[in-house]
Amino acid sequence: ALPISKQLLQRSLLLRPKQPHVQVHLGRILAETGKHRQAIDLLQAAVQAQPDLFDGFVVLAQVQVTVGDLASAEGNYRSALRLVPDSPVTLLGLGVLLNQTRRPAEAEPVLRAAAANAARPPSWQAKVARSLGLSLDLQGKTEEALEAWQRAIALDPTDVEAHRELNALLYRLGRTQEFLASYETAAQSLPSSRAAERGALLLQ
Numbered sequence: 001a002l003p004i005s006k007q008l009l010q011r012s013l014l015l016r017p018k019q020p021h022v023q024v025h026l027g028r029i030l031a032e033t034g035k036h037r038q039a040i041d042l043l044q045a046a047v048q049a050q051p052d053l054f055d056g057f058v059v060l061a062q063v064q065v066t067v068g069d070l071a072s073a074e075g076n077y078r079s080a081l082r083l084v085p086d087s088p089v090t091l092l093g094l095g096v097l098l099n100q101t102r103r104p105a106e107a108e109p110v111l112r113a114a115a116a117n118a119a120r121p122p123s124w125q126a127k128v129a130r131s132l133g134l135s136l137d138l139q140g141k142t143e144e145a146l147e148a149w150q151r152a153i154a155l156d157p158t159d160v161e162a163h164r165e166l167n168a169l170l171y172r173l174g175r176t177q178e179f180l181a182s183y184e185t186a187a188q189s190l191p192s193s194r195a196a197e198r199g200a201l202l203l204q
Contacts (some may be wrong), residue, residue, distance in 0.1 A: 001135050005062040008124075014090075020045075020046040020047070020050040020053050020056060021046075021053070021055075022058075023042050023043065023046035023049075024043060024046050024053065024055050024056045024059055026042060026151055027039040027040075027042040027043040027046065027056075027059060027060070027063070028044075028059050029055075030042065031059070031062075031063045031066065032112050036063055036066060037067075040060065040062050040063055040064065040067070043056055043059055043060040043063065044060065047060060047076075047079075052083055054080055054084050054087070055063055055079070056081045056095060057076045057078070057079045057080035057083070058080045058087075058089065058090055058093070060076045061073040061077045061080065061090075061093060062093065063075035064076065065093070065097060065138065068172050070097055070100060070101055073093075073097060074094065074097055074098075076103075077090055077093050077094040077097065078094070081094065081116060086113070086117070088114050088120055088124075089115035090193075091111070091113050091114035092114045092124075092127065092128055092131065093110070094110050094183070095107045095110040095111035095114060095128075095131055095132075095135070098110060098133050098135070099131060099134050099135050099138065102138070104134070104135035104136070104138035104139045105135075105139060107131075107135040108132065108135045108136065111128060111131050111132040111135060114128045115128045115129065115132060122155040123155070123156045123159075125156075125157035126153075126155035126162060127152075127153075127156075127159075128158045129148050129151045129152035129155060129162070130148070130149060130152040130161055130162040130165065130182050132148045133145045133146075133148030133152065133162070133165060133166075134165065135148040136148055137165070137169060140190070142169060142173065145165075145169060146166065146169060146170070149165050149166035149169070150166065153166065153185075153189070157189040158189060158190055160190065161184075163182070163186035163189065163190075164186075164196050166182055166186075167179060167182050167183055167186060
């Protein structure tokens with residue numbers, strides 16, 4: 001049986017088949033249930049029907065990233081930013097994508113713009129700082145990368161990826177004492193309920 005929310009949205013879609021906001025919500029639910037192709041078709045119809053539908057472009061880009069269509073996702077993130085230039089979620093999504101496609105110099109200003117939004121929760125800010133650290137590291141800006149990852153850990157001490165990236169860079173730089181201190185901090189930061197993650201982190 002379908003969840004009640006999905007049943008209601010599908011009924012709304014039958015009654016108002018060209019209502020873009022309904023299409024976006026149903027597209028999100030389809031994506032969450034693994035029906036990515038159907039979600040993409042529905043979301044594309046929504047943004048074609050209403051070219052100023054900000055949420056539609058963002059959700060469409062996120063689903064396209066999930067299926068590996070990064071070129072299309074980038075275009076839709078940029079369409080969303082033309083509508084809402086300072087959207088922190090969209091800026092983060094685009095910045096992460098640019099890192100994935102090995103364009104860190106383009107990712108850096110996008111992620112710095114996302115980081116300027118201090119109203120988001122600390123765990124979200126940590127994700128931005130971690131992503132910024134990666135773009136800086138890929139450009140060879142090692143000290144700035146270290147600072148970014150340290151900021152990510154300060155914001156969210158349980159951010160496994162930030163710990164891992166920080167430790168890996170310190171190790172590569174041969175900064176043994178800092179590496180050992182960071183290694184110990186990482187081991188203590190993750191709760192015992194995440195023992196598998198702790199083990200994977202310490203084996204890096």
